[in-house]
Amino acid sequence: MIFTRWKKGEPREGRVFLVLDPDNAMTAETCPACGKPLGATAPVQLLAIGPMDSEDMELHNSGRWYSAVALVFHAHCLGTETVPPQPSRSRNTVPHQGDGDA
Ligand SMILES: [Zn+2]
Numbered sequence: 162m163i164f165t166r167w168k169k170g171e172p173r174e175g176r177v178f179l180v181l182d183p184d185n186a187m188t189a190e191t192c193p194a195c196g197k198p199l200g201a202t203a204p205v206q207l208l209a210i211g212p213m214d215s216e217d218m219e220l221h222n223s224g225r226w227y228s229a230v231a232l233v234f235h236a237h238c239l240g241t242e243t244v245p246p247q248p249s250r251s252r253n254t255v256p257h258q259g260d261g262d263a
Contacts, residue, residue, distance in 0.1 A: 167209035167229040169221055175207030177236045177243055187233060194238035204243045206236040 165175045181188045183201040190199050199205050209229040212218040220227035236243045 162213075163207065163231045163233060164213075164228040165207045165209050165231040166226055167231075168226045169224050171209075173209045174239055174241065175209060175231065177204050177206045177241055180204055190233060192235045192238055193232050194234050197235075199233060199235065204236040204241075205233050206239050206241055207231040208234055208239060 167173070167175075180203060181199060181201050185201070187205075188199055188201045191197060192199055192205075209231050211229055212221040212227065213230045217227045217229070221229070
């Protein structure tokens with residue numbers, strides 16, 4: 162069972178994880194959206210489902226943070242745009258350097 166910090170009113174979509182390590186047991190889990198294994202080639206993302214017990218339910222109902230049960234999806238199955246991993250590209254490349262975001 163996977164948990165993520167969540168509270169009512171916050172987006173259910175958690176942070177996007179990097180592509181899973183091939184050794185990670187989670188790669189064999191299936192994505193609830195497409196039914197395919199999470200694998201080790203696509204970024205994955207947590208989706209908060211809700212409280213697991215009455216204690217968490219109380220926190221949930223009072224709008225406080227708690228550890229909600231979460232499911233793991235492919236990030237793209239949740240509609241999250243992710244940059245596909247491109248090992249050959251330098252991490253130091255700044256695509257829009259000089260555009261100014263001040
Ligand atoms: Zn999927």
